[in-house]
Amino acid sequence: MRRVEHIMGFPVSVLIDDGDIAADAAADRVFAWLREVDERFSPFRSDSEVSRLDRAELEPHELSPDLVEVLDLCEHYRLASRGAFQARLPGRGLDPCAVVKGWSVQRAAERLTAEGTAKFCLNAGGDVATGGGPWRVGVRHPEQADQLCVVLDVSDSAVATSARYERGDHIVDGRTGRPASGLLSVTVVAPTLTEADATATAAFAMGAEGVEWAAAREGCEVFAVDSARRAFRTPGLPVVRQ
Template sequence: MRRVEHVMGFPVSVRIDDEDFPRAPVDDLFAWLREVDARFSPFRPDSEVSRLDRGEVRTASPGLREVLDLCEEYRIATGGAFDVRLPGRRLDPCAVVKGWSVQKGADLLSAAGATRFCLNAGGDVIASGGPWRVGVRHPEHADRLCTVLDVTDRAVATSARYERGDHILDGRTGRPATGLLSMTVVAPTMTEADTVATAAFALGAEGVAWAAARENCEVFAVDAGRRVLRSAGFPGVAGPVVAA
């Protein structure tokens, strides 16, 4: 089964290789992502995040509380470099919401019996079963790859400047983080992979060692000087990309 929809501001595709997998869990996956977008988007004035930011909601729902707790955990872990509450700006937990919600969507598929699938959310990939090969885009050339990963039961997330420019800010300064061109993290869950990648990018050059030191995380980064930096266990291989 294969399906693609545009939700949360980016394309989301799913490929499920289990034979005769039912359609309903895939419907549930996309319904869940649409619900998250409606509730947690800071770009929607009627979302829970926007209403909480304006003081119209006093107590966050359990889901939003979980997201905000993760945001605070990473703010502390990065010494304030990762911060979703910058002065003069609206509350924006998108850096956690994306990975958190996509992981929960993958969990829905697994709970329904899917054992081998690839879920790609705007270039961040959950590879269940496997092995799957996932390409990491070159930060300066859209038609090139830096490397190809051979992954099984892992999530791969990249934070970079090539899609949205200098959109990741260093919370310590309030200015764009420019020490890295791209940061890719492989972790057991997309919640961790995506958030660690963004937090490390916000830290700049020091974020490479910070991310690599986190348990169960492997990293591949290109710094502003165009040096390639990777952790010893990063699962890079050569060969064609079959899932990216």
């Protein structure tokens, strides 16, 4: 069973390869959860919890446990990246989207697993969380849309890529306030999409130094292309062998 919906500004696909569960009902719950997340945490919705917090309409003790968790994750990656990753850039409002996307899709994956779904693939705008496997995930060439750099073989893990080829210079180095430079793309394979997505974003914001930083994080494997068109990959990257 495969379904696609447009949520949070990008296409989300749910692929369930498990004949022992009610796949349509499971997909319904995934999409309902992601729509709820968008309503609650989008900085582009004036009535969202994030927007209300940004306008100081909520006190810290009034925040939902989910938002507290998201903000704690934002702070974790801010500190870990030495300020390159920021949920609140100078002159801009609170925007935790770089954490919310991976966190929410990972939550959906965990719900599928808890419900007994043995094999599934969630793809949120190119970032992937899997259950069971193996699944093959292609990493797009950063400059040639019809080409792949590598194909990954993943099971019960996640893959996320940060690059400028879809949305331009949308990732900002929080240390300088300027668009990140030094990398064309960085892909991270990690046990969860929360870790993979936030690590990829932070590494891209850090520039060339972000490759080594991401590779040193526990459980993370990395593929990256720098601005000089040089490719890097960690020894444990699960590349499909031809």
